[in-house]
Amino acid sequence: MSVDRLNSTFAALADPTRRAILARLASGAASVTELAEPFEMSLPAVSKHLKVLERAGLIARGREAQWRPCRLQAGPLGVADEWLEQYRRFWEESFDRLDVYLRELQRKEEEARRSGLEGKEEKGGPDE
Amino acid sequence: MSVDRLNSTFAALADPTRRAILARLASGAASVTELAEPFEMSLPAVSKHLKVLERAGLIARGREAQWRPCRLQAGPLGVADEWLEQYRRFWEESFDRLDVYLRELQRKEEEARRSGLEGKEEKGGPDE
Numbered sequence: 140m141s142v143d144r145l146n147s148t149f150a151a152l153a154d155p156t157r158r159a160i161l162a163r164l165a166s167g168a169a170s171v172t173e174l175a176e177p178f179e180m181s182l183p184a185v186s187k188h189l190k191v192l193e194r195a196g197l198i199a200r201g202r203e204a205q206w207r208p209c210r211l212q213a214g215p216l217g218v219a220d221e222w223l224e225q226y227r228r229f230w231e232e233s234f235d236r237l238d239v240y241l242r243e244l245q246r247k248e249e250e251a252r253r254s255g256l257e258g259k260e261e262k263g264g265p266d267e
Numbered sequence: 268m269s270v271d272r273l274n275s276t277f278a279a280l281a282d283p284t285r286r287a288i289l290a291r292l293a294s295g296a297a298s299v300t301e302l303a304e305p306f307e308m309s310l311p312a313v314s315k316h317l318k319v320l321e322r323a324g325l326i327a328r329g330r331e332a333q334w335r336p337c338r339l340q341a342g343p344l345g346v347a348d349e350w351l352e353q354y355r356r357f358w359e360e361s362f363d364r365l366d367v368y369l370r371e372l373q374r375k376e377e378e379a380r381r382s383g384l385e386g387k388e389e390k391g392g393p394d395e
Contacts, residue, residue, distance in 0.1 A: 142283050153277035155270050158350075165357065214365075216351055217358030222286075223348045229293065230345030237342075 144196070145222055148215040151195035156180070157188050161211060164198060168208035272324070273350055276343040279323035284308070285316050292326060292339035302337060 151157055160174055175185040189209060192198045196215050201208040279285055288302055303313040317337060320326045324343050329336040 145286070146281050146283060149277045150281035153274050153281060155274060158273070161354070165354065211354075211357055212361065213354045213357030214361045216354045217362060220348065220351045220355070220358070222280075223344055223351065226289070226293065226339075226341045226344045227348070229339060229341030230348070233340065233342045234345060 141218070144215060144218060147195040148197070148219045151191050151197055152219070154188065154191075156185075157192055160185075160188060160192065160209075161197060164209060164211035168201070168210045170206055170208055174209060269346070272343060272346060275323040276325070276347045279319050279325055280347070282316065282319075284313075285320055288313075288316060288320065288337075289325060289339060292337060296329070296336040296338045298334055298336055 156178060159177070163169060163174060163177070171182060171185060171189065174189070175182055178185065189198065189200075192209075193200060197212055198209045199212050201210070284306060287305070291297060291302060291305070299310060299313060299317065302317070303310055306313065317326065317328075320337075321328060325340055326337045327340050329338070
């Protein structure tokens, strides 16, 4: 069941509109019409996204007949985060390696710039 | 580009075989044959999953002609984790609410059990 939940959570998050809907709901409940506003999208298209989010347990719909507000349900995001956490040391290592690489690049550029300046100074200063 | 990267990362993670492949690679590089072993899956089926992971930047393939080992590249997992982190307070709240609910349930059960015992005691002790 936890495997299915991870599948549906990650699949739901793989779409930028659905991530934007979750971001909107983080600031409070909203109706489908309100959720559709910022997107150039038909109401049925938005409803389809909401159904995916609802099936993944990421939103809940109110029971009020006319205004069925959507609310964020963040539990599955916590489960997804827990799964990702196992890999934290790997991405921290890779960010560290990137950091080392960028510093090395910066150091070499700095060296190249200095040796360029020194060359110019030997010739008698900047010749611009 | 970051939006595309999140799309492809989450889409890649939405499959249990691909998550299992990443888990295997967390303990070291492996060939396609080695990766295919634990799954009842053809090599082409596994290769398809590897392509999805490679396109998402989650694995890299070695250049060695015969043995092209796959290696975990965890950077995109860090980016996905960063995205999820924005919602941490929401899922922590929802876990807290679940916790409160479960405690309340436990308290009520305990109360029911006690009042049942008291009822029995009033009648002159347990009558089982």
